[in-house]
Amino acid sequence: MRVWSHGYNVEVPYTYSYCKETSPLWIKWASYLGGRKPPKAEKFRVLELGCGQGFNLCMHASAFPEMEFLGIDFNPSQIAHAEELVELTGLKNVSFVEGDFMELKDNWPKEFGKFHYVILHGIWSWIPKPVRAAVVEILKNVVLPGGLVYISYNSLPGWLPGTIVRGVLLNYYLMTQKPVLQAVEEGLNILKSMEEMNALVFRVYPTLKNRIEMAMKHNRNYVVHEYINETHKLFWVYEVIEEVEPAKLYYIASANLLDNYLPALLPD
């Protein structure tokens, strides 16, 4: 772990993939489902806090050339990758800046401006409380009236079996002090052997098996970022709502669109 990263694991770079739920169109639709009219504007401005390698934001920027996008991340190698993508694609409506939430909370450059949409994907569960508080401070300053904020996190109760995967991988990494990718590989094999021995925990959490299978299929850099951070906090939805309330934000809808129909599907 490095001093500058506040416990966030920067030993290996993050992977990247497209996440449809972070699209401004998707967020807009979720907002309608939650009974709240999305913002109106001549030119929408979209901010991604913790934009990683910049792939996701570049995809949005190419899909919505009439919108303006800004991505911020404190990992210089990831920002360099994002800038390379901009150069390669020739996109004119997206830019990336290296910045740490802890510093930006008190020094948000005026020229960054304010935003109609803010995306936080894969951030909330992996940053410690003071950094989450810094993000809330930023949100208080940068979300335009009527703006929408998307926040993903590892939620309770569904993520409980994931704590077993995290526990085994992190313990093995810290106890053996092996390079993180090697520790993750060997840790996953330990979990697999536990499964083959039909360890009691697999009967307590029947979906643990699927979680291990998923982790085994994933790129190992992803597994490191998912499980080997100092912070890996699971949240009940009310806890997230409480934490972001100081930014005058409130819950509108789930970005898993079908979840919004759940009350209608449950028996009376």
Ligand SMILES: C[S@@+](CC[C@H](N)C(=O)[O-])C[C@H]1O[C@@H](n2cnc3c(N)ncnc32)[C@H](O)[C@@H]1O
């Ligand atoms: C799991 S990655 C998600 C990246 C991207 N949102 C995605 O879904 O591909 C989390 C990102 O948050 C960034 N990050 C963590 N702490 C940060 C901080 N204090 N300030 C800025 N970025 C931070 C990391 O560098 C990393 O790229």
